[in-house]
Amino acid sequence: MAFIPALDRQRSIFIKGLSGRRPLIPFEAATLRETAKRKMSTPAWAYIDGGAGDEKTIAANLAAFSRVVIRPQMMRPNASADLSTTLLGMRLPVPLLLAPIGVLDLVCRGADRMVAEACRETGIPFVFSNQAGIPMETCAAAMGDTPRWFQLYWSRSDELVLSFVRRAEACGCGAIVLTLDTTLLGWRSRDLALGYLPFLRGMGIAQYTSDKVFLELLRKGFVAPGSGGGQDAMPGSGGDQSAGAMPATGAAPKPPITPATIAALLQLKANYPGGLWKNLFSSEPLEAVRLFTGIYSNPALSWEKLAWLRQQTKLPILVKGVLRADDALRARECGADGVIVSNHGGRQVDGAIASLDALVAIRASLPKPFPVLLDSGIRSGSDLFKALALGADAVLLGRPYAYGLAIGGRRGVREVIQNISNDFELTARLAGCRTISEIGVDVVGD
Template identity: 30%
Template sequence: MNTIANIDDFRKLAKHRLPKIFFDYIDGGSFSETTLLRNHSDFQKWKLTQRVLRIKEMPRLDTEFLGATHGLPFMLGPVGFLGLYHRNGEVHTAKAAKKKGVPFCLSTFSLKSLGVICREVGGSIHFQLYMDRNKSFVEHLLQAAFEAEIDTLYLTVDTSVTSVREKDVRNGFRALTKLNIKLFLAMIQKPGWCLDMLRSGSLRVEAVSNYPEFGKGILEQASKLSSRLDHSLTWEDFKWLRKKWKKKLVLKGILSSNDALKAKDLGADAIIISNHGGRQLDYATSTIAALPEIRKTVGKEYCVMIDGGFRRGSEIVMALGLGADGVLLGRGYAFALAANGERGVEQAIEILSNEISITLKLMGLRSVKELQSLGRECVKAY
């Protein structure tokens, strides 16, 4: 195993281990990939304030977000098909998250069901919902979440149509419904991954395996699930969900102040500023650029989370200083999982928490709380 110095090293290892079609699926963004790039390059528009000779001890990282206190200011966000990047990927991720004390949000597009993850692993598990056109199927997912005693549900709303990721088009990813010769040839070029997957047995989306209309096997089920997303979703559907789901409800995919305010007014308990990791609206703003204005609009007390491009502790510190309550990781941990399974996800969490500690200490800050209360004194436009 090569030495891992930072999160980007996991990306290199994942590229080495995964069939190209799956690596590109994780890595890519929509159309020109401008928003994907902006999510990274816009961090450079800010500078962190260095202050010296202030604190002796290492800073405290405990942070409050989504109505609870967590040991670290970040969590693992919803990423589809983790079980394809590593055998039992969802279970490994949940175990690493539990061990490190960070929440993990399971995607609708998961191989393992919510019930299995909660029963076999536990910890702080959240669930991300994509609205299916068939509301009775949505009700079934809500019931499963309720039975698994999930207290935080995310509704993802930035997918009113599935955008085009051109790498996926070239690789034939979008058209995949069953194993074909192109996929077979791509897979056998990565024997380590193939052996790992063979040990999984037959792959399927457990949440829909009792529904014959989704077909059989992971490829067909995934394709049916995507094709059934409700592309006509409006605020009325959000109101419907708000009535059905009495526990915490988070709206994921907010990028403008008006939408943030509307989410708050209609009873969302929190929002996630997100552009789906640059995979949806190309030429949209980066999330870090959208954060200050959104925070100003919704006020100090409302819970505002953010994701998009976070690969460094310093970037997480920046977002917390600019008004985020907490940060969600996407590709950062997905690559670590692909590279090194459960241990990879643990390492990714360790690397980021170490980077956050060092950054806060060099900024002369005692804690994440102090950073959040000083806010813009600590993070200034460059």
């Protein structure tokens, strides 16, 4: 299935409407979100939809787009338009990629593969999550020739980091997206209120459990330097274990043995490769989670590591999580080939500047053609248009496609992609812009 132009798809929807057939996925952002909420479990909704603290940064991301207005230009013939673009040698039907979202298997089993298949059907690139529920190789196979990138979290083992990079190279990823803003887990109030962290139940760790270096570290009983007592974290359902999921300075408490603890342990064994019956009497799943919780994040990450990574791979490297112009400049100096302006969808620092508000200064510090992308807060095609007008080369779409996944699986993701893309196309053409180069600051205001 190829990318469908806006007018063709609009016509198809109206014609199908004559026979009473309605689209599966809501078009309006708030309705999409509310429909998805009814489809998800309470822990899944908290993890996918939630953010840090009082979630003021989530609200700020949305408000920033609302403050920007479009100033359409009239009498510019728009009978045809070409809004495709090229990014780091990658041809895109529209300047849109799907952002990495961890633990999509909370939404449904096989979620990452479904998203990969939807991207193949629409030609939109997918950034594989470091915290996926399915190994990158499986998702790459599902995408065929469709472009894909790999998100990298820097763990406490450089050997493991390099292994992930080599695997990304081998499965055809076109770039590495080094995420800088998650060296520690943010204070995510909804997850904390539930005492729920999916990693402790064996979810979202497939890149690790499919990695030869990780499995060798597991076999050797590796203890990450500086991880303190994080290795002692036990999966359970109480509140204490969520602290043990991060490297700590003291010993992480073990939860009491209760029916809930036993249920969580069985869930871990069921989620681990091989399934419940294979793992029922094995200690490996629990040991793997203990290793993961002690190794997956690295608070000591520094710019020197980026320079080292630049020497290890020929793939383009983009750094994600940049909100300051000085950091953007430092990233380029250390070898980054692009930056992604992002506050992690409001999931890390509550009160952080909205990504769209940070974009203008960062673009001014790094003029085109240096690639600058925007992540966080995209909910519509007009949001995509505004981001491009303010200097972004492309945007990463996050939560909306997860909502589509919850509602309709692969089809739901595909329809969300098409809705955003078609909305963007019509917004651009009605604003008098027929190519990406015509979308500039002269067509927006505040």
